[in-house]
Amino acid sequence: MELIDQLQQQLDQLSHAQLRRRRRVVGSPCAPAMQVDGQPLLAFCSNDYLGLANHPALVEALAEGARIYGVGSGASHLINGHSHAHVVLEERFADWLSPHIPSPGALTFxxxxxxxxxVLTGLGGPHAELFSEELNHASLIDGARLSRSQVRVYPHGRIDMLAELLGQSQAQVKIVVTDSVFSMDGDIAPLPAMLALCERHGAWLVVDDAHGFGVLGQRGRGVLSHFDLRSPYLVYVGTLGKAAGVAGAFVAAHETVIDWLVNRSRPYIYTTASPPALSHALMKSLDLIEGDEGEQRRAHLRALIAQVKHELRDMRWQLMASETAIQPVIIGSNSEVQKAAAALQEQGIWVPPIRPPTVPADSARLRVTLSAAHTREQASRLTSALLAIDSLDLCPAP
Ligand SMILES: Cc1ncc(COP(=O)(O)O)c(C=O)c1O
Structure with a gap:
């Protein structure tokens, strides 16, 4: 079988370059203490920033949702899959974003x-020019490609270059797209300056707040609240499998944009609607996020971030300039990051190595993420283990 042999050869090449990936099998709920391939490990790698993924109230809400709505939605939103549970959730998101987007509507994915x-295939097209941040998440990169827009990539954080590109553009539709919190670096895009540029040039600003929703802003309402932004040019994407602890995502934008997406967005139209029970559980998740419990969890998370940054201040490996729960430790080489992850695992700690193409070449890293579910003692176990391996020579010269 020549075709299989070709693939096998390519997989062997990946192994040789220390880029082969394998999956670890988790045998317990998402929490700091996990069973991984049968071994108990203390995990610092989930995006469950508020520790809600295994919250008893959400487990109960999901079970209740299943009792009310059953398990499957049965069809796409435009056939018979659009349930009352989706509608109520969309209205809640529109309400949450109403201080930031005039006449907002919302759509769940x-x-x-x-x-x-x-969003990108719905708003983009051959008539559009799309300005994409260099470190954007793969889903934005793929959306830009699929949209058939003219794509211009600007370097990380270089708003001056974004301004230059926008100034040169003759496109009928201009779309600037960015992560809010960069998923592999943890820093936050300078959205106020970007929005000012977009308003000046009549461009949409699509903000993917996957790592900000639930964590940043007043009562966890996300990055638009964090920066106190308001504009009809804003198109906001929040994801619901990270801080919200469940699954899914939503888009909030002016109601006309939402109506357009319902009519033209193929990834919305041509897929079975998510189970309504998930939307039911998400209503509970939003209660937790905006309530006092959410406030306490965010305060604890902030304390953990400060603690870890302080305890690692003298480490040889660099932490990035991040104030968020994503605290990557830059190691550089693919083989060294694998050895560092293995050395941590020997101490019972799980931080997966992140290598290219997820991050640029020679910037392999341990992507440490913190959660409100971690205790201060657990955070100290992580920092002690990192400091212990930081002083080892993991890749001695042959
Ligand atoms: C910045 C960013 N956007 C989008 C996604 C995709 O979200 P989901 O996991 O819900 O597909 C992720 C991660 O998964 C992400 O980090």
Whole structure:
């Protein structure tokens, strides 16, 4: 079988370059203490920033949702899959975003990946020019490609270059797209300056707040609240499998944009609607996020971030300039990052190595993420283990 042999050869090449990926099998709920391939490990790698993924109230809400709505939605939103549970959730998102987007509407998607494809293919097209941040998430990159727009990539954080590109553009429709919190670096895009540029040039600003929703802003309402932004040019994507602890995503924008997406966004139209029970559980998740419990969890998370940054201040490996729950440790080489992850695992700690193409070449890293579910003692176990391996020579010269 020549075709299989070709693939096998390519997989062997990936192994040789220390880029082969394998999946670890988790045998317990998402929490700091996990069973991984049968071994107990203390995990610092989930995006469950508020520790809601295994919250008893959400487990109960999902079970209740299943009792009310059953399990499957049965069809797409435009056939018979659009349930009361989706509608109520959309109204709640529109209400949450109403201080930031005039006349807002909202639309739920099954995943953040699909929401990003849905927005960019819906708004873009051959008549559009799309300005994309260099470190944007893969789903935005894929959405940009699929949209058939003219794509211009500007370097990370270089708003001056974005301004230059916007100034040169003759396109009928201009779309600037960015992660809010960069998923592999943890820093936050300078959205106020970007929005000012977009308003000046009549461009949409699509903000993927996958890592900000639930964590940043007043009562966890996300990055638009964090920066106190308001504009009809804003198109906001929030994902619901990270801080919200469940699954799915939503887009919030002016109601006309939402109506357009319902009519034209293929990743919204041509797929089975997510189970309504998930939307039911998400209503509970939003209660937790905006309530006092959410406030306490965010305060604890902020304390953990400060603690970890302080305890690692003298480490040889660099932490990035991040104030968020994403605290990557830059190692550089693919083989060294694998050895660092293995050394942590020997101490019972799970931080997966992140390598290219997820991050640029020579910037392999341990992507440490913190959650409100971690205790201060657990955070100290992580920092002690990192400091212990930081002083080892993991890749001695042969
Ligand atoms: C910035 C960003 N956007 C979008 C996504 C995709 O969201 P989802 O996992 O819900 O598909 C992710 C991660 O998964 C992400 O990190």
């Amino acid at each position: 099954s995943t953040g990946y699909m929401a990003n494809l849905g």
